[in-house]
Amino acid sequence: xxxxxxxxxxxxxxxxxxxxxxxxxxxxxxxxxxxxxxxxxxxxxxxxxxxxxxxxxxxxxxxxxxxxxxxxxxxxxxxxxxxxxxxxxxxxxxxxxxxxxxxxxxxxxxxxxxxxxxxxxxxxxxxxxxxxxxxxxxxxxxxxxxxx
Amino acid sequence: xxxxxxxxxxxxxxxxxxxxxxxxxxxxxxxxxxxxxxxxxxxxxxxxxxxxxxxxxxxxxxxxxxxxxxxxxxxxxxxxxxxxxxxxxxxxxxxxxxxxxxxxxxxxxxxxxxxxxxxxxxxxxxxxxxxxxxxxxxx
Numbered sequence: 001x002x003x004x005x006x007x008x009x010x011x012x013x014x015x016x017x018x019x020x021x022x023x024x025x026x027x028x029x030x031x032x033x034x035x036x037x038x039x040x041x042x043x044x045x046x047x048x049x050x051x052x053x054x055x056x057x058x059x060x061x062x063x064x065x066x067x068x069x070x071x072x073x074x075x076x077x078x079x080x081x082x083x084x085x086x087x088x089x090x091x092x093x094x095x096x097x098x099x100x101x102x103x104x105x106x107x108x109x110x111x112x113x114x115x116x117x118x119x120x121x122x123x124x125x126x127x128x129x130x131x132x133x134x135x136x137x138x139x140x141x142x143x144x145x146x147x148x
Numbered sequence: 149x150x151x152x153x154x155x156x157x158x159x160x161x162x163x164x165x166x167x168x169x170x171x172x173x174x175x176x177x178x179x180x181x182x183x184x185x186x187x188x189x190x191x192x193x194x195x196x197x198x199x200x201x202x203x204x205x206x207x208x209x210x211x212x213x214x215x216x217x218x219x220x221x222x223x224x225x226x227x228x229x230x231x232x233x234x235x236x237x238x239x240x241x242x243x244x245x246x247x248x249x250x251x252x253x254x255x256x257x258x259x260x261x262x263x264x265x266x267x268x269x270x271x272x273x274x275x276x277x278x279x280x281x282x283x284x285x286x287x
Contacts, residue, residue, distance in 0.1 A: 024179075031179035032210035033172060038223045050224060057213040057226045057282075061206050062180055086205040088279075090230035096223070139230075 003119045003144065004078045007109050012070045014106040017130050018063055022099040025055045032056060045098070055097040061089070064125040064138035067105035071123050072142065077109075079121065079144055087120060088141040094134045102130045110139070117146025149221030152261040152286040161219055161252040161265070166211040168203045168237055168271075169245030176207045190241065203237035208248055208276055212267050215250040216282040219265070227262060228283040235274035246271050261286050 022042070029039035037044040038054050045053045072079055097103070104127075111122030125138045170188070177183045182204055185192035193201045209231050217223040239246045249270045256264040267280035 028179040031172070031175035032207065032214065033166065034210070034214045036214070036217065036223050048222065048224070054224050056210060056223065057217065057229050058206055058210040065181065086233055088230070088232045089206065089209060090228070091226075092228050093226060096226075 002078065003112055003121060004076055005112050007071075007074070007077050008112050009109065010071070011106065011108040012067070012074070014104045015063070015067045015070075017102050017104055018066075020055060020097050020099055020101040020103065022053050024062075025053055025059065025099055028059050028062065029056055032058070042099075050096070050098055052099040055099075057091065057093070057096070059097060060091055060127055060136045060138055063103060063105050063127055064107070064140065067125045068107045068123040068140060071107045071109055072121070079142075083145045084142045085145065086140070087143040088122075088139075090139040091136055092139075093136045097127075097135055101135070103127050103135060104130060111141070119144040150219060150286055152257070152263065155254055155257065155263050155286065157254050157257055159254045161215075161254070163249050163251035164215055164218075165247045165249045166214070167245055168207065168211075168239050168248055169243075170201065170239060170241055172245065173201065173203055173207065173239060176204055180204065180206060182206070198236070198238075200238050200240055203239055203246065203248075205231075205233040208233070208237055208269055208271075209280075211248045212250050212269055212277060212280055212282070215252065216265055216267065216284060219252065220284040220286060222284075225284040225286065226282055227285055228281075230282075231267075231277045231280040233276070234278040235271075235276045237271040237274075237276050248276065255281070258283065
């Protein structure tokens, strides 16, 4: 089934507020094997000028994935998730996330491109605090392999 | 901490090798919320045509992130970070797993004390990230 190009430019509802916690950041840092003290030691993070422990640069994927699921999972879009691989990822940051941030994320389908038998779908997801401060934008490109 | 004034365009940063074991992937599934079977289940990975269990692309991107933040000396210094996932990191079920070797070259010095670093990541014979680039703000 072809991907529905009518969805290009469509913005999906923002997620419920997500509170970034010290424990979740520490678990994520442990999972990626990164012992950087700024991820686990609040005193070290404060000494470096941050309000609390900060999150690694790829941590926002936890939040953007939840938001883009709303877009990708829309049955009207026609994506066959079993045939999907992650093609590209980019983040642009206004600042790092830190423990205590309460954020919402909202996804827009910003690209649908056919390349041979494959479809490349790009979602752009903005993470902002509940007060509207921009923190990070994630650009994720998923590749749906052709099923013939 | 790396200082903007001390950075030279074209400078090669020393490569670092990071391990990816089955345990790493199980932990990453839990921490990220991405429980796709191909990252932990041999049977299903092989049934969809993969050689074995493969690492999450975002796990590999995280290693490149660690590399560049360790070099910069400030984990909060990244302002732009992009990668293309060009090959799979195959993680065998043994005690050593796979290795992801990351290296970098200073590509450009930008306004606002920002430096662009071109990154590469390899696992075995495969280049697993291409067009990988991080921009960091340095003191």
